[in-house]
Amino acid sequence: MEASRAGQEPDIVVVMGVAGSGKTTVAKGIAVSMNWLFAEGDAFHPEANVEKMHSGVPLTDEDRWPWLRLIGDWMSEQEDAGVSAVVTCSALRRVYRDLLRENRPAVRFCHMTPPEAEIADRLEHRAGHYMPPSLLPSQLATLEPLEPDEPGVTVSGHGSQTEVLDRVLHALGLTPPV
Secondary structure (H helix, E strand, O other): OOEOOOOOOOOEEEEEOOOOOOHHHHHHHHHHHHOOEEEOHHHHOOHHHHHHHHOOOOOOHHHHHHHHHHHHHHHHHHHHOOEOEEEEOOOOOHHHHHHHHOOOOOEEEEEEOOOHHHHHHHHHHOOOOOOOHHHHHHHHHHOOOOOOOOOEEEEOOOOOHHHHHHHHHHHHOOOOOO
């Protein structure tokens, strides 16, 4: 993991979008390409949230606030340490993103937007994840895309992993170290 280069502030990217949009694949690609720290946002969920989703029950705002605060705390730790990092988080609503950015100037978002049919297909064929495909409609209904005044980019998640990662790095203005 690379701390920010001398004289540069750390960069914290939240790869966001609905389940199956490619957040983890893209975030891991950024982390490897840029030699940044990576965290899987799902790992911050309390067991009660995991059980709820596994049962096919959508999370409420009250379920999400503690989870979002834990992700925010992790990002603050990285920023305070001068470490650039990338984390996955659905960040479906503007108020969630506002909480994630609160007092964290290094945070920006990368909203992944593959076609809905592609997302549904990914969810149907994904093994070992607690989120069932039946929750996709509730996530799509909750999703509030990035607004022009929010720091970040929206990137199509359609195509090969290499094509998508190249688009993401370009959109974020990131150049992998040599």
